[in-house]
Amino acid sequence: MRRAPLGIAVFASGNGSNFQAIADAVKEGRLDARIELLVCDRPKAKVVERAEAAGIPVFAFNPKEYASREAYEREILQQLQLRNVDLVVLAGYMRIITKVLVDAYWGRMINIHPSLLPSFPGLDAVGQALRHGVKVTGVTVHLVDGGLDSGPILAQRAIDVQPGDTEASITERIHQIEHRLYPEVIQGICDGSIHLEQAADHKPKDGITP
Template sequence: MIERLRIAVFASGSGSNFQALTDAVQSGKLDADIELLVCDKPEAPVVQRAEAAGVETFLFRPKDYPSREAYEAEILERLRDKKIGLVVLAGYMRILTHVLVDAYWGRMINVHPSLLPSFPGLHAVRQALNHGVKITGVTVHIVDGGLDSGPILAQRALVIGPEDTEETLAERIHEIEHELYPQVVQAIADGSIKLDDIATSKEKDGMKS
């Protein structure tokens, strides 16, 4: 019997993508187990979502540690204790260091509210509107330590309407995220997406360039 994928979700805010993932697990659409929530803001609403779903939490305040590497080392211990096979970033608003990126290279993914490589970083929805593009969307990618620069796993496009504001466009993008992210995680869980192959290929390309 194949062991189910064990997931840790990292989040800092409301946790709507965390909720979408837990709902997918509970409905049987996602054949994996969410074993841990890692959150740098103990008062964030995502913590209540985790408690309601019965998911264990690791809560911390970065200011209580001497460095990013210090708290990431503690997080890494928790991930290894829980035998986490995939780290899923879902609105985690912290820059990651080599401590976690290297340990989980090829096993850490992120969702971003644009069609990367366009509009990486913060305020991607605002960036798209300010640039006047007609199409934006959602990207799920492997985390490589750069600014939303890792290998792309999936994208879905969205037409920007003339009536769209930052708020309405963000809401429509969130709807896509909540559908696409669990689908990508399920594809990883069932082997349809092979992260090791993608990560290794990207690493070899980087060595050639």
């Protein structure tokens, strides 16, 4: 029996190129999922325009209008539950995630990060890699466990750092990898070739900055 398409919510804060890559993969039939919702903490971000153009529902909010992170996450959680979201996909969402969402979606929330974790977690990963003089960097998709890019790794893809590379040139190549890798990993979750239950078999932590 064919599985029903996986219902996903994508969280993003900015341009939304990874969101677009996921939406394109769904539209082209390469990804057996439905994007049920875009969650964005910047109502005027480009990613909101992308979602609206694709006919995807948007929950855009201003964090300053809430008393706490937990307060707006409780409202986000209501939106996710209302749409029966199976998987939360963080794609450039630049907010700390609290236990409200981590616990509710434990083992069902993933993130993409522009380094070969555990090296260079947190912000400015490409800049960190350049400053350390590494010869290889890349992209990691991992489960969110509430720590700083510390969850179990689901997939990685490496690139060589070339002489004369800049942060901009590496970032461009990393984006190209992200746009292929993230839909592939989500499809692996959809078809069962990636088992989140096994990866999630450890204790959640307190909060994450994707």
